[in-house]
Amino acid sequence: MRKINILIFMLIVISFTLEIANIYLSNKVTSNSIYASKIEQQIKDLDNKNQILKSDILNYTSFEMISSRAAELGFVENKEYITLSSPLDLAINR
Structure with missing residues (x-):
């Protein structure tokens, strides 16, 4: 009889602990979902x-x-263009 009472007590404690874990994880998922949105x-x-x-x-x-x-x-737009008829000395020396 004593073993049955201990077993029932342990089952109640385990189910209570699992329910609290379920509530915590559900809340965590909801807050993460809000943050993600x-x-x-x-x-x-x-x-x-x-x-x-x-x-x-x-x-x-x-x-x-x-x-x-x-x-x-x-x-303003340039109307006349400047052209060089002979290359510059600097350009030739390089």
Whole structure:
């Protein structure tokens, strides 16, 4: 009779311990899942910002943008070209 009581007590303690471990692990998985979803949202936001920045780069490096910015800064197109009829001495000596 005493062995049966000890066995029942041990089974109750083991089941209680396993239930507490189950609750702890479930809570841990939930908190990790929330953290992972926040990181995934940050990744999506950064991807969107990268796409916007890529389009801005393409816009700012386009020929139309560069030429209009050059006109704003006072650059003008060169109408006459300078050509050298004979090579420079420095170029010949090298």
